[in-house]
Amino acid sequence: MLTLGKAFVEGNDQLTPISLQSLRIDTLLDFDLYVKVDDEYVLYRAADMPFSEKTRRALLDNNVEYLYVSADGRLGYQKYIEIHIRDIISDDTVSEATRTNILYDTARLLIVDLFKKPTLIGNIERGMSLVEATIMHSLRSADAFRNMLKVMAFNYTTYTHSVNVCAYTITLAQFVGIDNPDELKKLGLGALLHDVGMIKVPESIFHKNGPLTAGERQLIEKHPQWGLEIILKTDMIPRESHYPIVQHHERECGSGYPHALKARDIHPYSKIVAIADVFDAMTTMRPYRAAKDSFYALKEMYDDKDAFDKELLEQFTRMMGKQEADE
Secondary structure (H helix, E strand, C coil): CCCCCCCEEECCCCEEEEEHHHCCCCEEECCCEEEEECCEEEEEECCCEEECHHHHHHHHHCCCCEEEEEHHHHHHHHHHHHHHHHHHHCCCCCCHHHHHHHHHHHHHHHHHHHHHCCCCHHHHHHHHHHHHHHHHHHHHCCCHHHHHHHHCCCECCHHHHHHHHHHHHHHHHHHCCCCCHHHHHHHHHHHHCCCHHHHHCCHHHHCCCCCCCHHHHHHHCCHHHHHHHHHCCCCCCCHHHHHHHHHCCCCCCCCCCCCCCCHHHCCHHHHHHHHHHHHHHHCCEECCECCCCHHHHHHHHHHCCCCCCHHHHHHHHHHHHHHHHCC
């Protein structure tokens, strides 16, 4: 039998479900845990109590797979997961799908903090740790990227887009033979932060439903340079990570921005992120248009002659085709 507290919460608008598998044995939880009883949410375990094997077993014996945290407890849970994410990813008793969901949800929450204060030392360290966890997850399982595709948010926001682009980038890099962990980390961090300059674009422009004016387009096209200026305020981010931030809109033929660079002057990291960036933008839903099917998105990218590195685009196409063939 579960021992329940007396505190009840009506409704679930302020409660977030969390997987029981995300909680580590013999760790201290600084957030309350709730269980669902009929249509009510009941306090099961108060904060600052260790989570033991006995506790986990009692929950499993009562067929409890998900617990709930309140709005006040979400930050505590988020920090807890970030601390233990590597342990979760390396735990073979946790299902592959659950590991992927936990990693993706953690990334979505972290990127909000990272974009609010991108030069804060703690946020940069958290971002680096997340990239390392993503690489680790990808290297551990051949199914990692396929599972990530299933949970990716396809309604566009700057935050989900940044997480998606990071996942595409790391997978493509590994697919083309980049396997040095340090190199993958620098590339992944650049991908995660590639759109950080968008925080300086007015909300009214970014979320506009109709076509942009010439002036609005000029403002948006400043975001790569703004992103670089933001990142240059700290020396914690490796120089190699700067390139995707400032160059992800450059194009092989010189038609991109902000500096109209041509192929020979574009860093290899930027070429990978450029493909991931455009593909994710095209295949996610925007307020003014529906998401494109992967086939048609890739076709448009091929039709945009000389915009992308031909070999990388072909490899990306093979990578995406492999995911569909393996379904």
